[in-house]
Amino acid sequence: MDDDDWADVRTACRGLEPGSELETPVSGRRFTVERTGNDRIVVRFVDSGEERPLWREQFGVLVDQLEGSRVAVDDLQPGIEPYAAIVTLTESAGVSDGAIVADPDDAAGESPFLVPAVEARTSTERVRDDALLLASHLERVAEREPESLGTDPLTDLYVLASDVQHGADRLRRTARESLLERLGPNQELHGRFGTVRRTVRERRRPADDEAVFDALDERGVPREWVLGVDPEKLDVVVSVTDVPAADVYDVDETVYIQKTGVDEDEKYSRLQGLVDRIEELEGAEGEEFREELDEIEERLEEALSA
Template sequence: MTFSVSWHTLLEECDDLPEEATLLTPLSQHRFRIGDVQEHRIVVEYLDRDVDETRPLQRDQFETLYRRITEAADGFDLSRLPTDADPYPAVLSLHPRFEVDADAGVIRETESPTGTQIIEGAPGVAPAGDEAEERTEPDVEVYGDALLLIDALERHDVTDLEELETSSLINLYTLLSDMQRNANDLRQAVSDALLDRLHHDQPVHGQFGSVQRTSRRRRNLKDEDEVLAALEEAGIDRERVLGVDADKVDDALEVTDLTESAVYELEEREYVRKAEVDEEVKETRLQGMKDRLAVSDDPEADELRAEIEELEDRIEELTEFKTGRKFHTQSGVE
């Protein structure tokens, strides 16, 4: 399909939208409507801006985005968009063959009709993102810990992690690590699912952050007689390490040519640790959720607003990023 055909299909879709149909930009979460449809541009009107509320979106820019999408095997990464280009993928999602995947952070071409970035005002059209499905409480203990984590869990089947895309696993793991409360069992499961997909010293990025594969080594002393025999053979008097105290054994290793493996059972295990948290993306997504709740008449909206206010009070502490030098030795993952 040529761009010219796709462009005229997009114009027809825009013309058919009700005047009150409201769209949402996928990154900045700004609400806007289609103001005018012309042969070479689509004019949009922002609903939550005091200045620059009207913006013309040019055909040639849509064509550039179209080329990028069709050339990408797994969709075009939305984070590569210029700051002022956020409405383009939202409008293009009105075309039945293009969709925005918020989980993966991409816009892609599909073979079948898809949902759009419309969030209200268009009867019969499935809304985008968080509004796509009715909120339901998942059967997991961590529900309620934070609004962002709830949002991610509702859009993923965490009972079958092997079926999730790597980018989705990374998003889940980042949020679970941030919470560090009531999530250890599920976080370990996500770590196990990611482990075979990562390589050492090669961070893999998702929408909310990145993870990388690393290793940790644990030492356990061998049988006491075996340790003493090895030390005596190396010329170390058994009285110096009587009782096989690990500190004394380490002192002895420093003055001999013995290797650690002679007196320690060495075990190396792989695990996943959080490498980076994108606070700006998380704050932007949270603000977008607040904006949608502000215009919602749903009886649950007041409760959700209270949850968001509480989350904002503790978001800095809960999302604090710790470097790889700090470990929780009681857990296999960070």
């Protein structure tokens, strides 16, 4: 690989958005570019944490192969996949009709194996980011009741609160499974912010009809006592006959707000602005801010240990 081609590869890697990832074309393994050198590019696989050097000579072999032919994506070997993903970042290669090609008209520099930072975040990171956005939004509207807000900030409040709720619920379910493995019967675990214990809740559902009828017959209980309308069968009857739904259903109407869309790009842009502002806290102002946080933490520690 000549110096110009190698410079293009290194430039493409250095130009990646912070937090973005690449995905191997066949196996779908995510990896990040850690650093570039004179003779290698070091990547780290997200699933294992393994770091692997990708050598300049191997990039040269792939580029030379592209000059004379197309390389089918499905034929890529595991060891070549990360090389191929990175090559498609450059302006001299891309993917067209399921193959990596040199000098494509439309695909150069538009790698399908690039995962933008906003999409590369883990579920935990998304909850953290949404919570940060919600906290920032609440800071701006803290002195006003929701009903007094304008339509736009009220909509944003609802969307952000909904995102935090759903993300936190998913995270809570994941934490619950791990905690169940660590908790024995009647055992409690104590954290800094609270206590949890293992609880058993029973939910009953009817056994099959034959088992139920046998149990009732054995004890002289009339079957008619447990027979009733089957909602699923009633739905079918209403659908295929002229029986009016109003005659067989009592309808309770509930009006609610449904979130129909989320602008993740706008959220991420706003989040980056918040991160930049936090990073700008330097010197005396930053030190004062950190001291305030330390004092709050100390007071919490004292309150929890009292």
